[in-house]
Amino acid sequence: MSIKIGISACLAGQKVRFDSGHKRNQFCMDELAAHVEYVPYCPEVAVGLSIPRPTIRQIRVGDIIKVARPDGSGDVGPALAAYGEKVATEQAHQLSGFVVCAKSPSCGMERVKVYNEAGTGNSSEGVGVFTAQLMKHNPLLPIEENGRLNDPYLRENFILRVYVYHAWQTLRQQPLSLHALTQFHSKYKYLLMSHRYQAYRELGKLLGEAKGDDLEQVASDYIHGLMQALSKPASRKGQANTLMHLQGYFKKLLSREEKQEMSEAIEQYRKGLVPLYVPLTLVQHHVRKFSVAYLQQQAYFAPYPAELRLRFGI
Structure with a gap:
């Protein structure tokens, strides 16, 4: 599609x-x-x-x-x-x-x-x-x-929403199930968190409390909540907090020096000294190095084609 x-x-x-x-x-x-x-x-x-x-x-x-x-x-x-x-x-x-x-x-x-x-x-x-x-x-x-x-922030946010919405449209081409909704949410967890942490919690709760006989309403509420949460560019604070959550996956895997390097990259981004791709590339490196399966399927790392270079300017 x-x-x-x-x-x-x-x-x-x-x-x-x-x-x-x-x-x-x-x-x-x-x-x-x-x-x-x-x-x-x-x-x-x-x-x-x-x-x-x-x-x-x-x-x-x-x-x-x-x-x-x-x-x-x-x-x-x-x-x-x-x-x-x-x-x-x-x-x-x-x-x-x-x-x-x-x-x-x-x-x-x-x-x-x-x-x-x-x-x-x-x-x-x-x-x-x-x-x-x-x-x-x-x-x-x-x-x-x-x-x-x-505007690089508005450009990135628009393309991000296009790709997320397209993924949702593709999902809806298949029979609806709670498992499919939960898997979709799992894939977009950190992307959602970076934009609006409260929405991440609310939508997770929505799916967690869903019953089998109200799936269409749940799906409608979910995608409306997701697209609303993504409607504005993520802040540096939101992105940095998300990167820190991701950093937690490596607390037993990295050396002290590697942990310090990642923390410094995230802090430099938070302060506006480097663009998002700097700490993100470092986190991705460790995801690949240690084959962290759950993070490998996260849309946060590649929500759209890298060739568009959208994260170089934000």
Whole structure:
């Protein structure tokens, strides 16, 4: 089951913007594309707008927000919403993530400009009409904007969530069992811990108290809790505490000097002196050296392809 990601067509390099241009995203198309399959969407073209075309914007008229030309004519808001709902309900279940075009009146995820009716002012409070439908009907789906992907922490977190969500979708292709849920949780234990320790405890308790006749509800509660816990980048404190938990597996295996080396690497990371991959690489070295079976299957060490180099910048 390949990883499919929806993407605003202009970010994929398609010349579908109002000026016949594009906003090709280098990371998505030159780095991530080697590992995923893209499904491009241009809501504005899908609802019948031409290429090129007059610009459109979100305009507040009373309690209604139109998506129209600057003079208020040609409102395509209802058509964009209907198309967004169609994609969200009929196609988005096949996707493991979505990259949308920032600030677009149709695709923006946040901070979209909403103009007053006179066109004399605006506020950055809007959400693209198409993307709003994606988020409404698919609350688990990882969605990110192209501009925010320039932030190494947000980029890493988005790709992390895509791969976790895809793993969940793959799991759900098989008959549901408590054993399968427990194994999934076991694999993602330390990844979850690094983001939100309390969620790790709560979700473990959820599975520990599960009964055989409520598995669908348990599965739903679990994945909602997991994706919510992963929704923000892990802090240095959370990562460092997780690394210290992992260090505990080696207390009887390492020499005093090796223990000190690992402790110093973790502390340097906590202080922001080195990136995450420094202490992580050291822990991985000992996992391989001593063949610690339980840690070898932990997603924390390789949640996505190493070729993406995402942990070099966090």
